[in-house]
Amino acid sequence: MKLTIKEIAVFGMLGGVMxxxxxxxxxxxxxxxLGVFIVAFTVVYRQKALYIIYTYVFLNGIFSGFAAWWIPYxxxxxxxxGAVMLLPRKMPRKAEPFVYMMVCAAHGxxxxxxxxxxxxxxxxxxxxxxxxxxxxxxPWDCIHGISNFFCGILIxxxxxxxxxxxxxxxxx
Numbered sequence: 001m002k003l004t005i006k007e008i009a010v011f012g013m014l015g016g017v018m019x020x021x022x023x024x025x026x027x028x029x030x031x032x033x034l035g036v037f038i039v040a041f042t043v044v045y046r047q048k049a050l051y052i053i054y055t056y057v058f059l060n061g062i063f064s065g066f067a068a069w070w071i072p073y074x075x076x077x078x079x080x081x082g083a084v085m086l087l088p089r090k091m092p093r094k095a096e097p098f099v100y101m102m103v104c105a106a107h108g109x110x111x112x113x114x115x116x117x118x119x120x121x122x123x124x125x126x127x128x129x130x131x132x133x134x135x136x137x138x139p140w141d142c143i144h145g146i147s148n149f150f151c152g153i154l155i156x157x158x159x160x161x162x163x164x165x166x167x168x169x170x171x172x
Contacts, residue, residue: 001047006169011048014041015055019063022056030111030144035104036151038077040158042084043100044166053077072118079114080107101152109145112137 003011018037025032034056041049057073064070083103091099107114113134120130 003048003051007048007051011045011051012055014052015059018052018056019059022060028147030108030140031147031151033151033154034077035080035107035148036154036158038080039084039100039104039152039155040162042081043155043159044162046085049081050078053081068119068122071122072115075118076111076114080104083107097153097156100155101149104152104155105145105149107145108148109141111144112141 014037018034021033021037037056038049038053041052045052057070057077060073061070080103083106084100087099087103116130116134119125119133120127125133
């Protein structure tokens with residue numbers, strides 16, 4: 001996965017856009033565009049989308065602190081990336097928006113469950129404690145999943161813009 005100079009610059013900026021969008025939308029708990037960005041970047045850039053995702057993750061750590069809350073970020077976003085990578089590259093055009101919105105929503109609904117194992121290990125929770133932690137977070141995961149679904153309306157337009165930009169730029 002060798003990167004060009006253009007890719008290094010573009011991926012750094014896209015990771016910064018992800019971070020800025022999260023900061024702007026923090027007033028609305030569990031409502032953000034991160035899933036939208038990860039799905040679109042994965043569809044367009046495939047394996048190289050990991051550079052963007054981890055730029056975002058490390059910006060979070062740099063600006064908000066490398067604390068216990070940050071550790072699950074090392075894998076929770078990669079789960080969404082992996083799910084998108086497993087989707088067929090050639091889907092019926094009419095199905096694409098709905099499939100991407102559903103995958104994005106599923107990640108939101110499962111976010112607390114994905115996050116929980118790291119929390120259990122870091123804070124010494126038993127299995128029952130971890131399950132209680134997941135259950136306590138279900139209302140937030142519902143907000144997260146529903147908002148990811150509706151924000152997912154932006155996935156296809158973002159994919160089109162990224163592909164257009166890729167076709168119309170000079171390679172380095």
